[in-house]
């Protein structure tokens with residue numbers, strides 16, 4: 001057995017208490033073997049965590065990681081206009097190699113900001129999967145299916161690709177990659193494709209993930225056409241099971257909140273994207289009160305505009321208070337739980353907690369920084385004050401992905417150069 005010890009840190013436990021301890025990791029199984037004092041002598045390798053917080057790796061519950069190429073390409077527009085006028089035409093120009101370059105750039109950003117797992121919906125999933133395999137993160141991947149605006153044959157092919165990818169890649173990268181069937185949303189995928197393919201996804205044993213109730217404009221057509229709320233429409237078509245998770249959930253009414261809580265479908269809250277696109281304020285406090293599993297996600301870098309879960313946590317706490325008109329709503333503990341265990345539970349990962357037997361997915365935060373002084377309350381710091389640049393080490397599945405701020409699994413300069421070149425060429429083609 002090969003072992004790694006994270007030494008002399010302050011460890012954030014599942015009950016959100018912090019204890020001075022070492023963490024001993026079995027690198028063969030990728031699991032935490034022991035948490036306690038003086039474990040360095042038992043380890044083959046060590047990572048120094050003095051004056052640092054050892055936290056569960058952050059889990060980005062909803063992302064389009066290759067969209068880093070479109071960061072800053074189109075800002076300051078609402079969702080529908082942004083997608084139709086700018087993003088979808090530009091995405092139409094993306095090659096497989098572009099998506100690989102964008103995904104690697106996004107993964108570099110995730111590792112540097114302490115993220116160890118994420119869920120991703122995009123095109124050219126084999127490219128995203130290859131990047132994940134190299135980078136060493138844990139991911140739930142899916143092909144984003146869109147059928148609106150396509151003829152019947154092309155639309156059906158897209159849904160079939162979604163199913164095929166979900167079947168083929170589930171369990172890839174020694175189990176670090178899992179999949180989901182991912183219709184883009186309830187308004188961009190026709191009901192007939194849901195009726196045909198959702199039962200097949202269930203047979204394949206994969207969960208279902210989609211954008212839901214993101215804008216008011218997306219709710220009205222479903223209510224008008226089907227006479228029910230979007231999540232009732234989803235439940236009627238078999239898209240609301242305990243293993244499923246939806247992104248956004250901004251415009252959910254009380255019936256839908258109760259439905260989510262009753263069924264156990266998770267919601268991934270994306271506060272930065274919701275604010276930037278002026279989509280609205282999700283009722284996070286109410287969702288949590290009702291017992292809904294709530295995770296956090298950045299969405300893509302074109303609507304955020306970064307992939308930092310630390311920024312997302314702060315945004316979630318701030319926006320949650322505004323939405324509830326209550327400063328005690330969505331407190332620090334809630335967002336720390338959402339960015340770790342909440343997202344992990346929602347997307348079906350066992351990570352998000354530091355305990356014996358759990359996956360060794362963790363991040364080490366440098367506390368010796370002016371903006372983290374004094375360290376009265378480290379949960380408060382994680383929610384409100386820690387920045388991506390404070391992450392010293394990132395470990396996933398027991399493997400060190402970043403040591404002393406140097407990413408070991410990706411060559412940072414080459415990744416940036418490839419992404420820069422790809423991004424410039426895509427924008428040139430899109431704007432021609």
Ligand SMILES: CSC[C@H]1O[C@@H](n2cnc3c(O)ncnc32)[C@H](O)[C@@H]1O
Pocket residue numbers: 064079083087088091121122123143144145146184211214273299300303
């Ligand atoms: C079909 S792959 C995924 C698809 O989703 C687009 N997208 C990015 N951000 C959002 C968002 O906030 N709501 C809906 N769709 C979004 C992305 O550009 C891809 O086309």
Ligand SMILES: [Zn+2]
Pocket residue numbers: 062063064211247299300
């Ligand atoms: Zn999205």
